[in-house]
Amino acid sequence: MSEKDITTKSHHPMKTITIVFIWIFALYAALLIVKNHEKPQPPSTPSRPALEPVKHKGVCKSPECITLAHQLHNWRDVSVDPCQNFFKAVCGKYNEHSLLNHAHLHRNTKLVANVIKEHLHKDLSSSSKSENAMKIFFDKCEATNRMNLTQVDLNEKQEILKMIKQVGSWPMLNKSWNESEFDLNGKNGVIKKIKQIYSAPISKFDVNVSNMTTTDTEELEKDIVEILKVNNVLFDLKSIQEDVRSIAKLANDIAELHSAEAQRNAWERGIHKMQDSVPSIDFERITKNLFNPKRQDVVWEKLKTKFISPADMPYFSNKTKNLVMNIFPLAALRVYVRNHYDKENLELASEMVEEIRENLIETFMQSTWLHETTRMRAIRKAELMKKVIGYPPEFEVPGALDNFFESVTFSDTESYFTTYNKALKLLQEQYSDYHSGFLSIAPDIRYVSSGAHYRPWENSLTMQIPLIDDPYFDSTYPEYARIASIGEVIGHEMGHGFDTTGRKRDENGEKYDWWTPEDSAEYDRKTQCLIDQYNNYDDPDFGKNLNGSKTVAEMAADLIGISVSLKTYNKVDFSKEPSIFGFEDEKPDKLFFHITALNWCRARDTTPLATQLTLDHPTSSFRVNGVFSNMKSFAEAFNCPVGSPMNPKKKCELF
Missing domain, CATH: 3.40.390.10 (Collagenase (Catalytic Domain))
Structure with a gap:
């Protein structure tokens, strides 16, 4: 036996003991780990593991x-x-x-x-009636924004008085005005004349009533006086003030009737039933004037049983692009979808x-x-x-949307005020077409x-x-x-x-x-x-x-x-x-x-x-x-x- 063999053999027991000790320690550590893992999860962590990552297709x-x-x-x-x-x-x-x-x-x-505004700025030619109407309105609005505000205000007040005279005699100015000659319902009555020159959009048939505040009456009085001054019309201030107070009283009287209970029981009724309550007003004739002339009778038959609902007027921003989107939303939608x-x-x-x-x-x-x-x-x-x-999908058919722009003609020569009111008239007709099922x-x-x-x-x-x-x-x-x-x-x-x-x-x-x-x-x-x-x-x-x-x-x-x-x-x-x-x-x-x-x-x-x-x-x-x-x-x-x-x-x- 060599010296090396003797040395190795003499150290063998210690080596064995060391190895055994290491194994025992490792086994003990492993048992501790297993024991800890076997403990129930603390209530502070969810029990279900999150989903594992998946192998995606590229x-x-x-x-x-x-x-x-x-x-x-x-x-x-x-x-x-x-x-x-x-x-x-x-x-x-x-x-x-x-x-x-x-x-x-x-x-x-x-x-x-912004995309619609940029599209309209490009001045592209189009055969679309809806797009051209929107373009004319946009140009008028832009031109008005570039004008002197004083001149814009002056022009508007002159056109307002012109519009009033188209309707008929104004009681505030004409002291010989005769109520018996006031024709509300007739073929050429006041409602029809107003309809021809001015209209406001409706989402249903809206009756908008609210209490007039002192500020409202003061503003109304101020506006009337300014309109008359701009047009060089002589007026009696005291008489106008009395008339404005009468208007405010009427508005407040109507508003008081318009409680939540009254709204449910009195206002939610078909238009044809309103005739029974107020026989002196021809609701059918008045309401038909709100519709596209080509579809008046059909739309009336579909909508006459709809209830009258009080509603606020849509809010129109004074920024041109937002105003265009508000008044011509369907034309804007068509332009965006077809081009962008x-x-x-x-x-x-x-x-x-x-x-x-x-x-x-x-x-x-x-x-x-x-x-x-x-x-x-x-x-x-x-x-x-x-x-x-x-x-x-029906808007994809050429001319499909144009059918709902045919009743109003826009002209480059008209004022912004006239164009604006025509646009509102058109919007009102489109709401009527929607509620009667013609517009989807x-x-x-x-x-x-x-x-x-x-x-x-x-x-x-x-x-x-x-x-x-x-x-x-x-x-x-x-x-x-x-x-x-x-x-x-x-x-x-x-x-x-x-x-x-x-x-x-x-x-x-x-x-x-x-x-x-x-x-x-x-x-x-x-x-x-x-x-x-x-x-x-x-x-x-x-x-x-x-x-x-x-x-x-x-x-x-x-x-x-x-x-x-x-x-x-x-x-x-x-x-x-x-x-x-x-x-x-x-x-x-x-x-x-x-x-x-x-x-x-x-x-x-x-x-x-x-x-x-x-x-x-x-x-x-x-x-x-x-x-x-x-x-x-x-x-x-x-x-x-x-x-x-x-x-x-x-x-x-x-x-």
Whole structure:
């Protein structure tokens, strides 16, 4: 045996002991690890792991997808814990990339207005009657804006008096005026003459009454006096003051009759029934004068049973581009879609509405608290909800929209005042054509605004073109991105059919209580949770000063919208869709909330608190943090501890 062998053998027992000791220590450490892993998860973490990343089918590299990726990457603030403030985590650097002072969702409203203005500035020739009418009005408005304001005011007052004289003798000036000669109803009566030179838009047959204040009467008196002075007409100031006071008294007397109870019982009646109440007025003749002359009789037959509804006049901005969009919304819509819009989006949006509808119905079917009668009525209402996707296909037919511009002729030689009143006359006729079924969509400014809307009295959903356009929606987007981007908006508008007021109308839009007393009470209890949540929400711009009772309908629609959107999103086969650049390894559930939240990104809200408290919509911050915090799926996706701001112990839910 060599010395080396002896040495090795003599050390062997120590080596063995050392190895055994190491193994024992390793075994002990392993047992500790296993023991710790076998302990139940602490209640501060969600039980379900987030969805794992998926292998996508390539990467979407279209310009629209690049824009979406830019927003996801550059608007977020990675220093913010999403479980603490998801709104800030997604939108924290939004103000570094946008000049808008309102939510990103409204971006395209301004963009479309600018596109239309630029189109009209190009002075392109067109055979379209609607486009040419809009162009003439635009040019008149622009020319007026360049004029001296004093001269504009002078011209307008001269035309007003000229208009009054066309109607007939003015009692304020003509003391020999004879009431018995005043012909209101006749073939050549006052109403017809007024109609020929001036008209105002109506959304229904509107009776607009309000108490006249002291300021109103003073302004009216001032305007009358200025009109007379400009036209070098002699007048008796005391007589005018007495007449103005009489007008104010009449307005106030009418307003006093117009209580909520009176509105329900007296005003909501067919026009033909008003004849019985006031037989001295020929309502049929007067009302027909509001319609397109070629369709007067047919429109009357369709609308004579409609109720008269008090309503405010539409607000018209004094900026030319906004005024054009207000008075010519359908002409503007046609120009935008035909020249600047990806029409492939229309069919994709229509398909998405149906998918959202299916998942809303599924939500009602899976509800654990709705009684069967209520459940079936809710499902029926969702099934029968009508939809309008941005742009009626019939408008693609050459001359189709021009048919609704044929009754009024615009001329380059006319004054702006005359052109403006002709445009209002045309707008009124188009509203009548819409309510009588000749026009498939209303001449409503919302059709060229970014968003969607629900009409409870029709049980109808409308998706507006600027919403189903990039950066919110595009045919090149992966399907999941389209759903995450505007699925919540679609679900929200559908949800208005089941919010605190919408639920009180049936599938035809008629007022009807189709809820069992038990379900109605449970619904109120659940929406009270939202009210309390908003009242206690610490908003970054308004603090704990918000009123949930004012915004509860919108919050209910938000909660419905996000739920059905996520349900739709989770049914997508992500492996067949491309990824978003830079988010190839992002987990699908996280990406859903990131994309959805982008719509509500905005800079600091500078709206006065007093104004905010009058608004029906909650703040942008709450529409992310408040709504998302009610979803278990959010807490699970981001592994938020129970009790953290985005995973509160108490959550609000509806169905």
